[in-house]
Amino acid sequence: MYDAPKVILGIIVFLLLFTSPLWINIFGGQTSVKPNIQLPKDANECVYPTEYMKNYHMDLLNDWRDKVVRDNQRFLLKNGNFVDFRGKKMEMSLSHTCMKCHNNKSQFCDQCHNYLSVNPYCWDCHVAPKEGMK
Amino acid sequence: MNINRRNFLKIVSVGGVVGVATKMTFDAISDTGHSKLDDGRLKAKRWAMVIDVNKCEQQGDCKLCIEACHKTHNVPDIKNPKDEIKWIWKEKFHNAFITQENEHLPRNINDNNVLLLCNHCSNPPCTNVCPTKATWKREEDGIVMMDWHRCIGCRYCVAACPYGSRSFNWMDPRPFINDITEDFPTRTKGVVEKCTFCDERLVRGMFPACVEACPAKALAFGDLDNPDSEVRKLLQDNFSIRRKPELGTKPEVYYLI
Numbered sequence: 001m002y003d004a005p006k007v008i009l010g011i012i013v014f015l016l017l018f019t020s021p022l023w024i025n026i027f028g029g030q031t032s033v034k035p036n037i038q039l040p041k042d043a044n045e046c047v048y049p050t051e052y053m054k055n056y057h058m059d060l061l062n063d064w065r066d067k068v069v070r071d072n073q074r075f076l077l078k079n080g081n082f083v084d085f086r087g088k089k090m091e092m093s094l095s096h097t098c099m100k101c102h103n104n105k106s107q108f109c110d111q112c113h114n115y116l117s118v119n120p121y122c123w124d125c126h127v128a129p130k131e132g133m134k
Numbered sequence: 135m136n137i138n139r140r141n142f143l144k145i146v147s148v149g150g151v152v153g154v155a156t157k158m159t160f161d162a163i164s165d166t167g168h169s170k171l172d173d174g175r176l177k178a179k180r181w182a183m184v185i186d187v188n189k190c191e192q193q194g195d196c197k198l199c200i201e202a203c204h205k206t207h208n209v210p211d212i213k214n215p216k217d218e219i220k221w222i223w224k225e226k227f228h229n230a231f232i233t234q235e236n237e238h239l240p241r242n243i244n245d246n247n248v249l250l251l252c253n254h255c256s257n258p259p260c261t262n263v264c265p266t267k268a269t270w271k272r273e274e275d276g277i278v279m280m281d282w283h284r285c286i287g288c289r290y291c292v293a294a295c296p297y298g299s300r301s302f303n304w305m306d307p308r309p310f311i312n313d314i315t316e317d318f319p320t321r322t323k324g325v326v327e328k329c330t331f332c333d334e335r336l337v338r339g340m341f342p343a344c345v346e347a348c349p350a351k352a353l354a355f356g357d358l359d360n361p362d363s364e365v366r367k368l369l370q371d372n373f374s375i376r377r378k379p380e381l382g383t384k385p386e387v388y389y390l391i
Contacts, residue, residue: 069281072274072333075173125322127208127319
């Protein structure tokens with residue numbers, strides 16, 4: 001092989017650059033962007049346990065949407081009775097229930113969605129609560 | 135216990151009487167027009183509207199119902215008539231009732247403004263053509279519903295509706311909404327929209343926004359299947375017409391002329 005030292009050096013530099021994100025993460029301490037979720041301060045219960053909501057909130061919202069829009073069932077029923085949530089009948093609504101506690105879209109929804117690069121189209125139509133009131 | 139013929143007959147007849155009495159009681163209770171259920175929603179078998187054109191006309195240029203509706207439902211205000219979105223609007227009588235063939239109608243009738251909105255037909259042509267069931271006739275109360283999540287924007291329904299009640303969003307409507315109502319979604323580009331008889335208000339025990347907004351009480355709303363309802367009484371006491379009844383769509387919006 002001609003110019004072996006130069007070629008090998010070149011390959012090593014290339015590999016280092018190519019894998020640089022890994023080294024920066026390992027030696028630089030933290031990843032540059034990480035979801036930083038702000039939980040609502042004045043609420044300590046959600047409609048379902050946190051673990052379930054983390055994994056399945058999208059399925060829940062789809063299910064709620066179908067029940068409300070197609071079956072004309074606005075409030076959650078369990079064994080024929082309305083489910084109580086924070087002193088009121090639980091309404092299956094993104095704007096009227098979820099966003100009443102999680103009232104900051106950019107500090108809650110967007111944190112993970114941006115990190116994972118998912119773009120749900122909820123907000124093309126549904127109106128997010130106004131931010132910057134605090 | 136040994137049941138003989140005599141006792142058996144006694145038990146059966148008592149049971150029968152109790153059963154019939156219970157049924158009659160329930161029927162009597164449920165026969166009081168549009169009813170308010172225990173969850174607070176208004177319920178009817180067939181929602182309908184009666185619009186008194188003269189009462190409306192006497193208010194002159196009043197647009198309170200239109201403003202109330204369009205504010206409640208985030209209807210964009212697009213000036214260009216080619217792109218405009220409307221749920222409820224005014225039109226001259228001779229344009230609204232285009233198949234009234236009689237010439238020389240009284241001037242005051244012919245030039246009257248008539249309120250137009252989705253007729254929530256009993257036999258809606260728009261729902262039949264929808265390929266995704268994004269619009270459908272709700273069996274329980276007769277509202278022609280829209281599911282904006284499901285609309286793919288093919289505009290078959292716009293073509294099928296003989297009343298021009300459906301509008302298509304040719305562009306993002308958000309920039310054309312001055313003061314957004316957070317409680318109700320906007321629509322997005324490529325979606326058809328129209329009046330839904332305020333289904334989201336009925337479920338909260340309120341009448342449609344336009345009915346509540348009218349200062350002249352020119353709009354009446356109620357259950358057409360209930361003989362004691364306000365709409366039925368108005369239709370019994372007055373002569374009414376509907377738009378293009380010859381098409382067989384059976385509109386549920388009636389006009390007192």
